[in-house]
Every structure is written in structure tokens, then in C-alpha cells.
Amino acid sequence: MSAEGIAPRRAALDALRAMRSGEQFEAAFSRAVKQLAEPDRRLVHELAAGVLRGQSTLDARLARLVPHGWESVAPDLKEVLRLGAFQLTALDRVPAHAAVDTSVALAKEAAGPRAAGFVNAVLRRLGRTAETADPAARPARPSSEEALAEAHSHPRWLVARWLERFGPDETAALLHWNNTRPRLVLQPARESLDALERRWLDAGIEVARAPFGAGLVTDRSRPQALPGYDDGGFIVQDPAQSLLAWYADLPPGATLYDACAAPGGKAIALGRSAGLVIAGDASRQRVQRLAENLSRAGSGREHPVVADARRPPVRPVEAAVVDAPCLGTGTFARHPDARWRVTPEALGRLALRQTELLEAAATVVAPGGLLIYSTCSIEPEENREQVERFLAIHAGFRREPSDGFPATLVSPDGDLMILPQRHHMDGAFAARLRRSS
Numbered sequence: 001m002s003a004e005g006i007a008p009r010r011a012a013l014d015a016l017r018a019m020r021s022g023e024q025f026e027a028a029f030s031r032a033v034k035q036l037a038e039p040d041r042r043l044v045h046e047l048a049a050g051v052l053r054g055q056s057t058l059d060a061r062l063a064r065l066v067p068h069g070w071e072s073v074a075p076d077l078k079e080v081l082r083l084g085a086f087q088l089t090a091l092d093r094v095p096a097h098a099a100v101d102t103s104v105a106l107a108k109e110a111a112g113p114r115a116a117g118f119v120n121a122v123l124r125r126l127g128r129t130a131e132t133a134d135p136a137a138r139p140a141r142p143s144s145e146e147a148l149a150e151a152h153s154h155p156r157w158l159v160a161r162w163l164e165r166f167g168p169d170e171t172a173a174l175l176h177w178n179n180t181r182p183r184l185v186l187q188p189a190r191e192s193l194d195a196l197e198r199r200w201l202d203a204g205i206e207v208a209r210a211p212f213g214a215g216l217v218t219d220r221s222r223p224q225a226l227p228g229y230d231d232g233g234f235i236v237q238d239p240a241q242s243l244l245a246w247y248a249d250l251p252p253g254a255t256l257y258d259a260c261a262a263p264g265g266k267a268i269a270l271g272r273s274a275g276l277v278i279a280g281d282a283s284r285q286r287v288q289r290l291a292e293n294l295s296r297a298g299s300g301r302e303h304p305v306v307a308d309a310r311r312p313p314v315r316p317v318e319a320a321v322v323d324a325p326c327l328g329t330g331t332f333a334r335h336p337d338a339r340w341r342v343t344p345e346a347l348g349r350l351a352l353r354q355t356e357l358l359e360a361a362a363t364v365v366a367p368g369g370l371l372i373y374s375t376c377s378i379e380p381e382e383n384r385e386q387v388e389r390f391l392a393i394h395a396g397f398r399r400e401p402s403d404g405f406p407a408t409l410v411s412p413d414g415d416l417m418i419l420p421q422r423h424h425m426d427g428a429f430a431a432r433l434r435r436s437s
Contacts, residue, residue, distance in 0.1 A: 171421075241265055247432065312364045
């Protein structure tokens with residue numbers, strides 16, 4: 001197998017190892033592909049994301065072919081087998097021999113000749129199984145909690161929650177959405193949406209309006225290569241986050257405190273009409289990235305600071321935004337590794353932290369001002385229940401839904417509620433809370 005063929009597979013394996021150790025997808029991917037050309041970068045992304053999105057199904061197919069049981073396989077060899085199995089079962093353009101040969105080479109690098117022989121035997125058996133399968137046979141649509149979790153590679157406890165709340169059809173649609181690769185969506189920053197659209201169309205770049213006009217969708221994969229990137233003309237941001245800025249509907253020229261601002265997309269969107277944005281984050285490393293993004297694409301009215309949101313560094317302001325840390329269950333399509341990190345215990349811990357952050361931000365909202373609470377979660381404990389708890393003990397705040405906002409994106413309570421299976425974008429929640437004068 002040529003070095004060109006093995007390099008992207010090795011990079012995909014390195015990324016999967018890093019994620020198994022707790023690193024997030026984008027960081028692991030970026031580090032793994034540093035030395036690769038663009039076509040190989042795309043292959044690495046497809047391989048790593050594909051393994052994560054199909055892990056349960058891949059494991060179930062491989063486990064039947066391992067004589068001593070799947071649990072007997074070393075973690076590195078599991079990742080090698082998953083990479084090979086994904087290519088054999090999901091990537092028609094990759095010849096079977098290439099999928100097997102590169103996997104055998106990776107196994108030999110990782111654990112020696114004996115491991116290479118083991119991987120070769122398992123994948124060749126899997127390849128023969130795939131070849132003899134009847135392409136016309138359609139498997140029954142899974143409907144039980146266990147079957148849905150395995151078929152769509154999601155934690156069973158999450159599937160159970162969604163089945164109870166959404167029912168089988170919507171849950172299946174949500175799981176399907178989470179296993180698709182979303183296209184790149186770009187939001188205007190220093191240029192208008194119309195100007196960016198004309199600029200890219202004139203350059204022969206395919207673009208289309210995102211749902212609700214919230215950005216531009218393109219078939220390109222590297223935003224850094226698009227005209228306008230270096231000039232700060234746009235930022236990469238899902239339509240849901242752009243719609244959050246619309247829903248917030250902050251008064252022009254307002255002074256805003258963004259309590260959890262990194263990496264900066266929200267601050268940039270809100271800063272287009274604000275008078276001043278204090279953009280804080282507790283992590284010095286995240287603030288460094290925030291500062292870089294604000295420098296490239298901000299208006300100049302956004303100012304990054306290292307600050308713990310539990311101790312706001314500002315006096316009363318006209319508006320405060322808390323985009324709280326959460327399970328991120330609305331972003332599983334964009335972050336395929338996240339589903340394997342979430343736990344019921346983490347949900348409980350995060351809910352307590354969200355309460356703390358919301359309480360702290362409320363103290364710096366001036367009379368008559370706005371408090372915006374948001375998450376990228378679709379879990380009620382992190383969204384509606386947080387707001388209801390807050391309002392129950394803070395009589396001086398009330399819900400104030402945004403005028404003129406699309407009704408299909410608003411909950412019966414008047415909150416922003418975007419669900420991937422219904423609205424075909426990341427999930428998101430926001431509540432707009434007005435403090436009495």
C-alpha cells in the first residue's frame with residue numbers, strides 16, 4: 001500500500017485515538033491533518049466522522065466475527081477494525097482490497113504482525129459477508145429503544161428520553177439527522193449577506209440561502225479558502241446561532257455582556273448593532289481564540305476579557321447573554337464524537353452550573369434590561385425547566401418573546417426552540433427575559 005493511501009487512514013486513526021482520550025472532534029481532526037493535502041483532509045474527516053456516527057452498528061457487525069468476543073480486542077485494534085469496516089460497508093468508492101490492506105498496515109504499526117493477521121482475517125470475513133448480502137433485502141425499520149440506539153449509534157439512555165418526548169417517528173428522524181454530515185454554513189460579519197452571495201457566485205462558488213435566510217450554505221469544506229475570509233467578511237456559524245441573534249432582538253447601540261463568549265460567533269453577530277460588547281470567558285486559552293476571531297471578523301466594538309461568568313466583571317448593563325455550557329444534544333450532527341461523551345450524570349451537573357450562571361448574570365442586568373439565556377441543547381432540564389425555576393424565584397423578571405420572529409421556531413411559552421428533526425439545522429433554545437423597570 002502506497003504512503004499516499006496509508007497517510008489519511010493513519011491520520012483518521014490518530015484522531016479517533018485522541019477523541020477516545022477526551023479530545024473534541026475539531027481539535028483532534030485539525031491536529032491529525034496538519035501535513036495532509038485537501039483531498040486527504042476530506043477523506044480523514046469522512047472516515048473519522050463516519051466511524052463515530054456508525055460505531056454501534058460497526059461494532060455489532062465486527063463482534064460476530066471475533067472468536068473470543070469484541071471485549072477481548074485492544075482499543076487501538078478496535079479503531080483499526082472500525083475504520084476498515086466503515087470503508088467496506090459504507091464507502092463504495094474505496095475498493096475492498098484498499099480498505100483491508102490499509103487496515104492491516106495500521107494494525108501492524110500499532111501492534112505488530114500478529115495483530116495485522118487478526119485484522120486481515122476479520123475484515124476479509126466481513127467483506128465476504130457484505131458481498132453475499134442481498135442488496136434488495138430491506139431490513140425492518142427499528143422501533144424499539146435498543147434497536148434504534150444500535151441502528152443509529154446513539155447512547156440508549158438518550159434514545160429512551162427522546163422516544164418518551166418525541167415518539168418513534170420524530171426520534172428516528174432526529175437520529176437520522178444526527179448521522180448526516182451538515183454542509184458548511186457561513187454568516188455575514190464585515191460584509192452583508194447579499195454582498196457575500198454576489199461575491200461567491202461571481203467566483204463560481206455554489207451557494208444557497210440557509211433556512212429562514214440565516215446564512216449561506218456552500219458545498220466547499222474549507223472556509224479559509226473562500227474570498228472574504230482574511231478580510232473578516234464572514235464567520236462559520238450554524239443557522240440556529242444566527243437565529244439566536246435575531247431572536248434576542250437587542251436594542252441598537254446597547255451595552256452587552258456576553259458571559260460565555262468563546263469562540264466569538266455570538267459576540268460578532270450581536271456586535272453588529274450593539275454599542276459595546278464585553279465578551280468574557282473563564283479560560284485564557286479560549287479567550288485567546290475569541291480574541292483572534294474578534295480581530296478578524298468583529299466590528300471593533302467587542303472586547304474580550306478573561307472572566308468567570310459566576311462573578312461578572314461588569315456593572316449593570318442593558319443586556320446580558322448567557323449561552324450556557326450544556327450537553328450539546330442539538331449539535332450531534334456537527335460534533336459526531338459528542339454523543340459518546342454525554343451521560344445522565346453530566347446532565348445533572350450541567351443543570352446545576354446553568355442555574356448558577358443564570359443567577360449571576362441576572363445581577364448585572366439593569367432595570368428595564370434584557371437577560372438572554374440560551375443553549376445548544378434540546379433537553380428540557382437545560383432549557384424550559386431552567387427558565388421556569390428562575391422565574392419562580394425572580395418576580396422582577398418576565399418572559400418577553402421576540403416580536404416578528406418566525407412562529408414555527410417558537411415554543412408555546414414564547415421561547416426560541418429549534419429541533420433538528422423539524423427545522424433541519426442544529427438544535428437550540430433561548431429565552432428572552434425582561435427585568436422590570
